[in-house]
Amino acid sequence: MAHSSSFRVRAGLAALGLLAVAAAQAASLNEPMAPEEFSACVQQLAGQTDLAGRPLARADFERIAGTAQYDDRVRQSLLVTTTEPTFWWDELAATTDEDRVEAGRAVLARSAPTLDRIEAQFGVPREIVIAIYGIETNFGPAQGKIPVLNAALSLACLRPCPETATARGSCSARERAFAAVRVVRDKRVPTEGWQGSWAGAFGRTQFEPDSFEQLAVDFDGDGIPDIIHSEPDAWATAANHLKQRGGWTMGAPVYIEVAIPPEQRAEFAATGKSIRLSDRAKPLSQWNAAGWRALAGDGTSQPLQVAGDPEAYPFLPVGLPGPAFLVTRNFDTLLRYNRSERYVMEVALLARKMAGGHDFVTPWPTDDPGLTRAQVHELQAWLVQKGYTEIVPDGVMGRRTRDAIEKERAAKGLPPGRRVGQRTVRLLMQPS
Numbered sequence: 504m505a506h507s508s509s510f511r512v513r514a515g516l517a518a519l520g521l522l523a524v525a526a527a528q529a530a531s532l533n534e535p536m537a538p539e540e541f542s543a544c545v546q547q548l549a550g551q552t553d554l555a556g557r558p559l560a561r562a563d564f565e566r567i568a569g570t571a572q573y574d575d576r577v578r579q580s581l582l583v584t585t586t587e588p589t590f591w592w593d594e595l596a597a598t599t600d601e602d603r604v605e606a607g608r609a610v611l612a613r614s615a616p617t618l619d620r621i622e623a624q625f626g627v628p629r630e631i632v633i634a635i636y637g638i639e640t641n642f643g644p645a646q647g648k649i650p651v652l653n654a655a656l657s658l659a660c661l662r663p664c665p666e667t668a669t670a671r672g673s674c675s676a677r678e679r680a681f682a683a684v685r686v687v688r689d690k691r692v693p694t695e696g697w698q699g700s701w702a703g704a705f706g707r708t709q710f711e712p713d714s715f716e717q718l719a720v721d722f723d724g725d726g727i728p729d730i731i732h733s734e735p736d737a738w739a740t741a742a743n744h745l746k747q748r749g750g751w752t753m754g755a756p757v758y759i760e761v762a763i764p765p766e767q768r769a770e771f772a773a774t775g776k777s778i779r780l781s782d783r784a785k786p787l788s789q790w791n792a793a794g795w796r797a798l799a800g801d802g803t804s805q806p807l808q809v810a811g812d813p814e815a816y817p818f819l820p821v822g823l824p825g826p827a828f829l830v831t832r833n834f835d836t837l838l839r840y841n842r843s844e845r846y847v848m849e850v851a852l853l854a855r856k857m858a859g860g861h862d863f864v865t866p867w868p869t870d871d872p873g874l875t876r877a878q879v880h881e882l883q884a885w886l887v888q889k890g891y892t893e894i895v896p897d898g899v900m901g902r903r904t905r906d907a908i909e910k911e912r913a914a915k916g917l918p919p920g921r922r923v924g925q926r927t928v929r930l931l932m933q934p935s
């Protein structure tokens with residue numbers, strides 16, 4: 504739900520609802536927070552425990568939060584999210600690459616009995632649960648390395664609540680910090696080594712402390728909801744989130760890629776922004792009657808027919824030209840899990856590929872499509888050989904990799920930029 508890689512940074516930011524204010528506040532992120540400033544902020548938060556959404560004694564907050572330290576990685580991650588542009592085609596290429604599809608299929612195969620029970624109890628498809636697992640932590644190992652208490656408090660101090668947020672539970676960053684303290688108070692996480700993402704999400708499915716408090720489930724039967732060590736607990740907790748916050752319609756797809764009738768295409772012409780018209784929801788049969796068609800894997804148009812005739816509405820990630828979709832209420836449910844449209848489509852596409860389905864048919868409006876993680880890894884190894892020894896090849900397009908790309912593009916006489924795709928990576932790595 505909130506993470507540390509370049510994709511995850513973006514997802515975390517969206518989850519925090521900070522995108523709108525990020526640009527305006529970026530200036531305040533230019534310097535690390537001084538230790539005394541952090542202490543003063545923690546003291547101020549201590550005086551606000553009566554604003555917590557769930558009870559928290561000031562003494563408990565002071566005792567536990569008093570041990571927290573400012574972590575500058577939180578500021579640096581926030582800064583990247585405000586300055587580093589990202590693209591749908593890059594992120595989908597990495598998050599739904601063949602390696603992740605294969606790894607996901609292996610998890611599905613080895614855990615069928617547990618996933619049978621999760622499907623039955625929560626009414627959520629196993630591919631969706633395992634896609635979340637794959638994207639959040641690469642199926643377990645990438646749970647984050649920042650102490651959660653430090654992350655939650657640093658974030659609350661770097662992103663202070665508006666003075667108008669005086670209702671209980673009214674400010675998400677503050678609430679996350681309070682929840683992190685309560686989770687420690689209630690001994691629901693390890694006292695040593697409780698680590699997660701820069702945005703305070705932790706465990707195999709990256710729950711923020713407040714969601715964890717409300718939704719964590721014990722599913723391996725030891726009586727303890729443990730999303731850090733237990734796969735069944737982490738999966739059931741993710742499924743429980745989807746069930747409680749929106750629910751799932753089994754049999755309804757998250758999205759259907761569509762062909763829009765030519766005479767209706769004008770209003771979707773490219774704006775560079777996503778177009779999501781949730782107030783236009785109507786049954787698929789009515790879209791079909793209006794001339795909209797599903798796009799099959801071979802690019803042919805098919806009638807819009809799904810059992811139960813679910814309601815759907817238009818969603819165009821980048822406008823036209825570009826892929827166009829009708830999305831269902833299942834899309835909205837995933838959006839409540841992580842408030843990022845891109846995250847939702849990543850989960851849905853990865854789930855579909857794991858089930859044997861195909862990628863989007865309509866090309867993205869770029870002549871330089873995104874790289875898989877294996878390709879990013881190869882590029883990083885090449886950059887290390889070129890002398891960029893600060894880069895650790897991990898398949899993730901982070902800030903250092905982008906810094907090196909910027910320099911290498913200039914050296915090769917390519918137009919300035921901090922990204923490469925399938926076409927430019929070949930130009931870059933060509934022997935000169």
Ligand SMILES: [Ca+2]
Nearest residue numbers: 721723727729
């Ligand atoms: Ca358990």
